[in-house]
Amino acid sequence: MKKVHFQSPWLPYLLLLPQLSIVAIFFLWPAAEAVESSFYLEDPFGFGSTFVGLDNFTDTLTSTDYGRVARFTAVFTCSVTFLSLGLALLLAVKADKVLRGASSYKTLLMWVYAVAPPVAGLIGVLLFDQHVGPMVDFFAMFGWQMQIGVNYFDTSFAMITTAVWKQIPVNFIFFLSGLQSVSKSVQEAASIDCRSGFRRFWTVTFPLLAPTGFFLLIINITYAFFDTFGIIDVIVKNEPGNNPVTLVYKVYLDGFRGNDLGGSSAQSVILMAMVFILTIIQFRLIERRVHYT
């Protein structure tokens, strides 16, 4: 095979330049700005600012609310990731076995993918509305008086349900295509060796799905962390009150609603560090156990 070489050593850098400049302008520069302003307390209109050292960080970390928000974010991220991956896998396995009318099943399961997060949030709000929500009426039949916006648990439940519902189709599409690429010969060989479909799934199919699963795991954690913003905003109706919110939503609340630029920057720096650590863990620990064919 013939290797292609660039004539000038600068050409590859030139070709990379658009991508690199986008990263620099839209990611690195704002991140550096955030790090800088996390050490200042600034008047919103930009007339004055005071260097406060690490005050923004200590104020954030010692505030009574931050721990609660962080705990909710952890619970929210884990439940959304686990439930949306688990349910999507279950649906994909079942849909893969359907022979008649397969495409209509698949379309029905996938259409939600096209719904924008704030719209999903809005549908969630309507379903769980205190006064007119059908889900509230449904749960009331079992004696559960849901009060979204009043009861912390009920509101969390509505948020997680809506976020999971919104994310299942993405996972479903990936799992389904993953399942369809598992080769027939491997499956046939497995069914000769083992009668139990359940065991065959866990010992043969599931490991073969691992690359897809790992990719989806990262996508889903990112989704639960950052992309659920619209859903949360619509469910809390722009009034945090005593409702559960995630760390990202709190950055927005303090920065854009409360105009506390320093405090908000400090929180986003903490968030950056957390995502950085999470990424290292994911690639160091989990990816080692994933086999790519």
Added chain:
Amino acid sequence: MAYRKTVASLVAAAALLGTSSASFAATDITWWHAMGGRLGEVVVDIANGYNDAQDACQITPVFKGTYEETLTAGIAAFRAGEQPNVLQVFDAGAATIIGAKGAVIPAQDILENAGVGFDIEDYIDGVRYFYADSDGKMIGMPFNSSTPILYTNEDALKKAGVEAPKTWEEFEAIAPKLKEAGYVPLAQSHLPWIFTENFKSRHNLQFATNNNGYDGSKDTKLVFGEPIKNHFTKVKGWLDDGLFGYYGTGWGDNQTPFNEGKVAMWLGSSGSFGGISKTVEFPFSATYLPYWDAVEGAGTGTFIGGAALFAMSGKPDEENKCVASFYQYLTSPEVQYMWHKETGYVPITNAAYELAKKDGYYESTPAAEVGIKQLTLPGGEWTKGYRMGFYVQIRDVMNREYGKILSGEASVEDAFATIEADGNKLLDRFSKTAGN
């Protein structure tokens, strides 16, 4: 009907666009506001009325979302040098914009510089000093001014055979009867505004050190005494006994059950009047915000909520002159009376109030006068208002902790201790933003 009105205003706007391009001499000014729905339509009517009334200036109102979003948009625009001439800022954001020395031209200055007379005594009592600095100079021009009042479902009161309460003691006496008649006796839509800020004013109680924060942000601390803690203990008790309904932090979630006739009495804004009279199917009335008779010196007036208009600095003189002439138009008795009648917000000048009285408006709709009468009740040392920075977040802290009280997650003592701790920390942080 609403559709035809929209079409009419669109046609009018198109016609105006046509004329403005023809009369090239007109100076354009912009006005960013947060008035959605019906209120937004009236804002457009006011702008059109102003543009029709004179040729020199052309004002364009732009809807920017909620109060918080409008303030944030205004700040971002100011930092980019793209600020509007006039920005509507709500009560809780007042400290932010007034604290930023140089962001705003005081309403008083802009009017005086343009040679238009200004006398603070022309404005009604409760409105006069809320958006003023500590020297009493008016910085923001009060625009949509409201105050919390008690709306009552007259059918419900009749069915229970009771009268609207003047005090919380009276409420405790009649509430069980309303419950027996099949109603949730009471709901409210804004705990920090109604049960905190105006609770303080109604009982003439100090809300914060440094003259409620007016004398500067440094070392300002929140003050919570026994009366307000007792009040929340009572409210929690009412909630547990089914005498009070709490439907979350959202304004509408708490108003809806009243509109639907499930809640007998609702504490809302005098500015809700226009919306309610168009929505509800039962006869309704309104009365003053109740107070605790047991608290000494209680029964004083409330101060305004809502928002004011701020003239942003950094604009050419001719545009500032237009802002002044727009302010003059806006505060004219006729425009104020129209605004008052259409929306329920109070007229901000004595002249406009007199005009409404002379026109016999309150004889046909006495409930529309409750807000302004409450604002002009005798005041006291602590009924002027408050001035605190990062106040949007302080309100969020209050909502969070009050939510915990009502859901039973925190005791009244603990919740107020948290509000004081978190609130004072925010105040301290705000005082450092000035950079001194």
